[in-house]
Amino acid sequence: MADLFLIDDQAEVLASYTQILTGALPDLQITTFSSAEAALESLKSTEPDLILADVALPGMSGWDLCREIRSRIPDRHLPLVLITGVRTRPEDKIRGLEAGAELYLTKPVDPGELVAQVKAMLRLKSLEDELREEKRTLEQRVRQQAIDLLETESQFQMLYQSLSIGMYRSTPDGEVLLANDALAHMLGYDSADELLSRNLNDGIYEPGYDRSAFLRRLEAEGRIQGLESIWRRRDGTEIYVRESAWARRDEKGAILSIDGTVEDITREREIRTELENERLLFRSGPMVVFRWRAGEDSIPVDYVSPNVESIYGYSVQEFLEGNLGYKELIHPEDRQRVEKEVAAYVEQNRPSFNQRYRLRDKQGSYHWVHDLTAVVRDRQGRVSSYVGFITDITEMMEISRELEKKDVLIRQVFEQAMEGIIVTDEAGTISEWSHGMETITGLGAEEVQGRPIWEIQARFVPRKQQSPRLEDRIRKEIEGILQTGEFKHFNPAAIFPLQST
Structure with missing residues (x-):
């Protein structure tokens, strides 16, 4: 109307x-x-x-x-x-x-x-x-777009400067047109403004880096993704970087500028080297790593380190293809004990535990192994797998058995010897008192064990030879024996021969 x-x-x-x-x-x-x-x-x-x-x-x-x-x-x-x-x-x-x-x-x-x-x-x-x-609407739209553009530019600058990854825009000749603080700090400069006065081709790349090949590839492909190379910081130290770049071209296709991102991967390279060394250790070292799936009776293996073949004769494929379960390799006399121990450790919510048992190699021989197992649980706390670090301790177990035999023999000699034998610790406290000493002194082992030897020695000095400093003199003499390690026969009261071993 x-x-x-x-x-x-x-x-x-x-x-x-x-x-x-x-x-x-x-x-x-x-x-x-x-x-x-x-x-x-x-x-x-x-x-x-x-x-x-x-x-x-x-x-x-x-x-x-x-x-x-x-x-x-x-x-x-x-x-x-x-x-x-x-x-x-x-x-x-x-x-x-x-x-x-x-x-x-x-x-x-x-x-x-x-x-x-x-x-x-x-x-x-x-x-x-x-x-x-329409004009009013258009003017409002233009004003809003101008405001949005300013806000976008401001947000872009904020984002550009707040990113932890280095970013730059340069000419094909290396002149820096735009850079953020992350790149400046990565290269040892205080700010992006300081970096803008530099040329990337001027001492930024290590001498062996062919930047011209980079530019030729960028010219041909228009984009380079994840190129790893060595760059130099302001102080001359070198860092490993991962660079991605895009070419911005004019209407004729010539490169106007290069937009790029740069990540410092020096620590990543170090970690990769460490992991490679660890893998090498697993491939050639004495420890075999297994990962077993939980909840299955055969104890199936879903990972085993490559050195399993050189140590136990089995190939990795034999385990991963399901042809070989870990349980059947455990000595029949040890299986039930191992399973009970694992169940008890899991019930106690232990994150890891140690076990010893015998493991059969491909030739049928059994090896004593030490198994350090880490328990892996899911988000609900249920056990999903176990990771075991298996070390062959057969030689150590054989040495231990030999030592046990010698200990038995020594104990027999100690108990049956007619001579008196005393064993003390480094402080002169009696730990062993042989049957011969009981016969000589009339003192039982339970009476003297845990007491200083000079205190017992002083009891047998005749009354007329005793003095307030007697026990102290005996103590010093015995301490000298213990410190030098030299065998001495000490019999101040001529009552019984005293030997320290």
Whole structure:
């Protein structure tokens, strides 16, 4: 629905025009005024889509009305149509058009022309309103895009500088156009601004690095991903880096600049070297690593280190293909004990445990092994697998058995010897008291064990030879024997021979 202001000082003219226009345009809302001043007052609160005004109005003329309206709303278009008398001169029309009128109608106005001109002016107003709205929307969009662009640029700069990975933009000749602080710090500079004054080709790459080959590849492929090389820091130290780069080209395909990312992988390379050394140890060292799946009776193996073949004769494939379970390799006399121990350790929620048992090699011989097992649990705390570090201790067990045999023999000699034998620790405290000493002194082992030897020795000195410093003198003598390791026969009271071993 459109609004129209109709201004004329003759009531019959207002009534006639209103009847003509509402008859042809029923949706048109018409407000009539008898003076320009009244219309201007209403214009303060209501802005119509079209104004039809007589030129010869009392007080303010139609021309003056046009000029006043244009001065009040210079940024908006409000169509103005002036209606003049029969004797309108050309200069009067020029005056009206210069004042801001779009059209002149001459009285008496033909009803058809009046309706047609009003329709045309309203369509023009509608189109101009649409254009104005589109312009306003476009201007808002442009302003918002400008704001978004500034925000995006700011966010880009914040992101660019906050990334822990080094980033740069350079010319093909190596001149740094853009860099972030991460790259600057990686190369030993205080800030990106300091790095911008450098050329990447000037001492950044280690001497053996062919940067020209990098550029040729970038020219051909447009992109390089994950290239590892050695770069030099500001202080001359070298670091390993992983570089990815993209070529930015002009419309002719020539490279304008290079965008790149740089990661310091020095520590990663060290870890990789350490892992390779560990793998080498597993391949050739004495310890075999197994990983067993939990919950299956045969104790299936889903990982075993390659050195299993050189130590026990089995290939890795025999285990991983499921042809060989770990349980069948354990000595039959040890299996039940091993299973019970594992169940008990798991029940105790132990993260790891140690076991010893016998393991059969491919030739059928059994080896004593020490098994350090780590328990692997899932997020619910259930045991998912075990990782065992198996070491052959057969030789150690044989030595241990030989030592046990010798210990038995020594114990037999100790118990059966008629001579008195005393064993003390480094501090002179008695730990062993032979049967011979019991016979000589009349003191049982339980009476003397854990007591200083000089205290027992002093008991057997005749009363007339005793003195307050006797025990101290005996102690010093015996301590000298213990410290030097030299065998001495000490018999201050000539009561019994005393030997320290």
